[in-house]
Amino acid sequence: MTHNPDSNDTPIEAAGCVLWRRSPVDGDLEVCLVHRPKYDDWSHPKGKLKRGEEHLAAALREVAEETGYRADPGAELSTLRYFAQNRPKQVRYWAAEATSGSFAPTAEVDRILWLSPAAARSRLTQFRDRTLVDELLTTLRHA
Numbered sequence: 001m002t003h004n005p006d007s008n009d010t011p012i013e014a015a016g017c018v019l020w021r022r023s024p025v026d027g028d029l030e031v032c033l034v035h036r037p038k039y040d041d042w043s044h045p046k047g048k049l050k051r052g053e054e055h056l057a058a059a060l061r062e063v064a065e066e067t068g069y070r071a072d073p074g075a076e077l078s079t080l081r082y083f084a085q086n087r088p089k090q091v092r093y094w095a096a097e098a099t100s101g102s103f104a105p106t107a108e109v110d111r112i113l114w115l116s117p118a119a120a121r122s123r124l125t126q127f128r129d130r131t132l133v134d135e136l137l138t139t140l141r142h143a
Contacts, residue, residue: 012089015059016046017096018136031120034066035111041125055092066109069101075139
């Protein structure tokens with residue numbers, strides 16, 4: 001029997017970043033969240049891998065597509081595993097510092113917010129995404 005990569009037990013592979021910057025106003029740490037109107041949720045920029053694409057490349061591509069920013073990747077953070085549309089999904093995340101760019105709304109992401117880590121934690125729709133903000137802070141403290 002051959003393995004079907006589209007079978008319901010094969011995890012959907014995705015990648016994303018906890019995107020951060022220093023505030024242009026006061027130099028404080030800010031975390032970027034994206035709003036997806038299709039789901040009316042706030043999350044970290046992320047998306048599915050394209051065929052043959054490496055996880056980190058996908059994460060940086062998704063950041064660029066969803067936020068308009070280029071980013072320098074840092075430490076790899078946790079991989080989140082959960083079910084989406086009755087299929088297992090796993091999303092690998094990296095800390096990434098926004099380096100340049102600007103946001104333009106799209107059908108997929110209509111708004112972004114740059115928030116303090118505490119505000120970002122409370123704004124995130126999925127509880128599982130909040131631990132990634134804590135990991136980012138730990139990573140940056142030890143950098």
